[in-house]
Amino acid sequence: MSTSRLRRWPLKAVAIMSLTAAVAACGGSTDTAEPAAGESAADKKVFIGFANFAEPESPVLKALDTGMRKEAEKRSWDLVVLNNDRDGPTAVSNAETMVAQGVTHAVEFQGDGKVAPQLMDTFNAANIPVIAIDIAHPGAHFFGINNVEAGRLSGLAGGNHAKENWDCKPDLVTLLENEASGDVALLRTEGILKGLKEACPDLPDDVIQRRNSPTTPDGAQGVARDILVSKPDAKNILALGGNDNMVIGTINAAEQLGRAGNVFGYGLGADLMLFGVDTPGLGGSTAFWYEGYAKEIFKLLDKIVAGEAPAVVDSPTDPNAHFNPACQFPNDQVKSIPSLDQRIEELYAGDAGSASAAEKYCPEGVETYGLKG
């Protein structure tokens, strides 16, 4: 049997089919508004460029994506959506793409503060106002979660549990973070530590095990298992981390090791908890209400487009910055609020009021951040 006996028909078929399919996929349908090519600059139709943090795979990014599209549609503005792929350099090239496409306003969501100056140079050169989500970009309107404060809410919830039940003496505090996520991860960790110390000022540093972890459930489980094994005598365990996945992974790891009895976890982002991932031991999670982002962003855009020229506040530590309100959300109240799809429906319906997601859905009596009143 030699090469000459290789049947060539199926080969040709596969070659042609794959290449055709590959090329045809480029033309796949999508609901992105495509700016008309021939439009002259004089029309000055509002054209928003939105670069999302990553592929909208996770519900939070999907919610943001949906919200942006719905709000743009409502105002019949053009919108182009790009993907920063969790990567600074990609964000820079996306910024160039947006400028190239002639956007009039840019909404930038990328996690790498270090490329921000470079990115802003690109936009400034084209005189495009920018709203930067979650990460400070010098000269851009900051909008979003205060990662430090959000982390603080989770740290505080965990610290308070430790205070009430363990007299501020947990045997172990696991703190997972995903280094590849850049500044977001570092700021959240900073906040978690801040909140913890607020509740338990005398908490010794050596009970806190801070570790880099993949964002996948099995990856986080592995990292958490290894930490737990390195502290075999730890009973009262506080599980914290940069997102829900890591905290739930830690609780699952403790279950695998037969040590789930005294684990208390408090998530961050509530992206999994609000989807009904009900893990015993998960006390709650700090809800970001990402689905409400687009609404708040467009309120700001309305002002800019109307020529009100709101002052640019680019620092997330400035109290005048535009924050999306966040709040602690106890696990046992998850069932009391509508599903994400319904929440999006409610928030972006044609007759929806101006109430933010946090105002609508945060329960009574929890710690909040950025909620007025």
Place this chain on the structure above:
Amino acid sequence: MTSRPKPSATALLSPMATSLAFLAIVIVCGIVFAPSFLSVANLASVSSGIMAPAIILLVACLAMTGGVADLSLGSVLGLGGVVYATVLQLSESPLAGVAAAAAAGVAVGLFNSVLSVRFHIWPLIATLGMLVAARGLVSVISGGSSVAAYTPELSAALKTAIGPVPVVLVGVVVLAVLVGWIIRYTRWGNHLRAVGGDDVAARRAGIPANRMRMWLFVVVALVAALAGSLQVMRTGASAVNLGEGVELLVYGALLISGYRLAGGGRGSALSGLVCLFALELIRNIFRLRGLPLPLTDVLLGLTLIGAVSLDLVRGRVRRPLIAQPATG
């Protein structure tokens, strides 16, 4: 093959022709589905965005002609980037940064070459370890975050354009022609092709195959590290995942343009470049259309399988049914 294809059919299936056809189809799709894609600014952005991959592709062409396929290229690009950025921050001298990145590249190249050539391990496998190790080193050096290294002058210089054509694109094309010339018309290029085509025959003809391969590993890693520092100069910061997947893009383009993983093949530097450009344009069209990026993965998968089948249709891969990598 029992029947020889007619000359016209051969021409149609030649690497350059298929590469150009591939590019043409992509461009037509772009024009139809994303009109703004043709704008000068967009094309300039795409072409300067592929600067680093294109440079790596050219040197990977050289190496592949000599039978060296280095999987660690993307990680070495990241390593070069982070070394450049770190040294730049410490010394405030871009030159020192580039020198350090080059040194890192040479060190990695030497490691790969010793492992592969001295221990007779198929290059693709020998460099697997470095793929992971160099990526790990990026995290170790940067402490797991990105490193700022914004030098406005250098960044602006890399973005200059003559009319609508970015300077870097001109540079890359000149390099491609140069690489093509080296492979086809120089003595060294001849030796290289002999080494890639048939190791034993090359050795009998007195060509120092092993020494050439060792050089190839070092040159490839060196250039990858330099491309990494160029990339950082352009974007202003190194990221932990800088260059991740570049190896797949580059080897995908080379395979589509008719190179063979086992060494040799009949692609050319220019046809490889054309394919790389086409692949990048596909990504660009996806971005402009807001299509889900996993679809790019599906596409890359289909294109890889499709391209290699096409190569087999050309009847050039005389691979026995069971793979026998060149283990020396």
Place this chain on the structure above:
Amino acid sequence: MSTSGIALTNRWARVSALAPRGHGATTLVLLLTWLALVVATGLRAPGFLSGQTVVAVAFNMAFVGIMVTGVGIVMMSGAEFDLSVGVTAVTSALIVAQLLVEGWSFPPAMLVAVLFGVLIGAANAWLVLWLGIHPIVATLGMMFLVSGVTRIFVDFVAIPRDSFLRQQAAGAWLGVPRVFWVMLVVFTIVGLVIRSTRPGRHLVAVGGNAQAARARGISPRRVQGVAFVLCGLCAGIAGLVLASQGDIVQSSLTAGTEFRVISILLLGGLALTGGRGRFSGVFASLLLLSTLPTAIVTWGVSSSWQPVIEGLVLAVALAVNSLREKKR
């Protein structure tokens, strides 16, 4: 070859004398290394020598171990790797989780998930053996296809806690998690079949020398095809194990999983070209590389070093592997 080359050759001859002789020796060296690691870590932190560590290491071994078994069959048969095994496992896990959410009972859901693995295995076999595409390219293409398509449709699935899968598979037997026993059973059956049955010997014969096997009336294509299908089957089972471990299955695979699988096989002494090596060695290397991350935490080394160490381990494994091949 130049004089310096000859001098080097002599030096390797001396180095290669240090390389373990035979495959029993590989297993022994690996087990001794493992023992040294455990003792050293135990001395440093006495708490390390506990049932907790056993459970943690058993979990580390289970999911990866089943994939190692599958790819081991493929490697043994001389068809090199299956790079798609990880994403296939993830997709199987998502399938079983989704079906359970929709209220299916466990047996049919399990069957569908495992069948999916078999299907992907068969597709790989077709691409590699019937179309003649190089296994690395074909399975890489398949990896992109499967993961891309999956990620377009699903992000994550929460597995119901009261499902049979979570209730039963998550438990322990003799203090060791059930998923570990599943892995051990799969691993042992495959190891025994390859070592002491007729089909197993055929597999080894094909991997060792396809021409000779063909002369003895064994069809390499059929044997390797079965190997790919079995590998897909293992991926399906690995998916079930993954789904049983936690509350969520996500559509992305932890980066570097495929790499770890290949490292374990090569370190365990399976020959890259197929036909040589023992599953006992693979088990020892699985044990060693699964204990390493758990031990490393106790040593207080930054986890960023882990990929660096793993990459170097693979490089050493490759070098030893090649020295052993040279002696034949």
